[in-house]
Amino acid sequence: MSTSSTVVEILSAEEMRRTINRLASEVVEQGGDLSSLVLLGIHTRGVPLAHLLAQQIQRLEGVALPVGALDITLYRDDLDKISTRTPARTDISFDITAKVVVLVDDVLFSGRTIRAALNAVIDYGRPSAIRLAVLIDRGHRELPIRPDFVGKSLPTAKDESVKVFVQDVDGRDGVELLKG
Known part of the structure; x- marks a missing residue:
């Protein structure tokens, strides 16, 4: 018996651009x-999303925010359950002491990455302070973590998956839900 899965487009490239623009406005307002x-973008797709937010904030406010990249691989509590991967490079070339850090990630699920x-x-x-900006919040939290800035809340089943595509990593922008 074969299993079939369905791909549903959640955000087109244009909708994703508008969502990032709105998130940037919210970050500025709050x-x-x-x-x-x-x-600070969380590897992998949080890094280009952080850069996109910073670009939009610069367009809106004329302020260039420092952007860093954070790899959390060695901080995970589920290394035994995830596939082995080579840690990416954390790049924080500025002092974060006494700053308001906005962590940026693509999808918030269990909260363990955060x-x-x-x-x-x-x-x-x-x-x-540390704030959290996510493009997609799909629910199913295992830890008491709540985002401050959400692009789209997307209730999902646990067995579904959300895939974010970012131009710098994937060659296109968009968000898809894989059902089944």
Whole structure:
């Protein structure tokens, strides 16, 4: 018996662009003093998303925010359950102490990636606050983690998967839901 799966487009490239623009506006509105704000993208797709947010914030406000890249592989509590991968390079070339750090990721699911990211951030300094921006929040939290900025809330079944495509990584932009 064969299993079939269905792919459903959740965000087209244009809808994704508009969603990122809205997220950037929300970060500006709630971010307070932009001179104390920094963006940290979580590898893999959170990094280009953080850069897209920073570009849009610069267009809106004329302020170039520092953007860093955070790899959380070695901070995960489920290394025995995920496929082995070579850690990416964490790149934080600025001081995050006393800054408002906005963690940026593509999909929020169980919360375990964000828990690992929080531990990693603390190894690099003591921010005044840490906020979370995600493109997709699909629910099913295992930890008490809630995003501050959400592009799209997408209720899903646990056996479904959400795939974010980013031009810099995948050659196209968009979000798809894989059912079945």
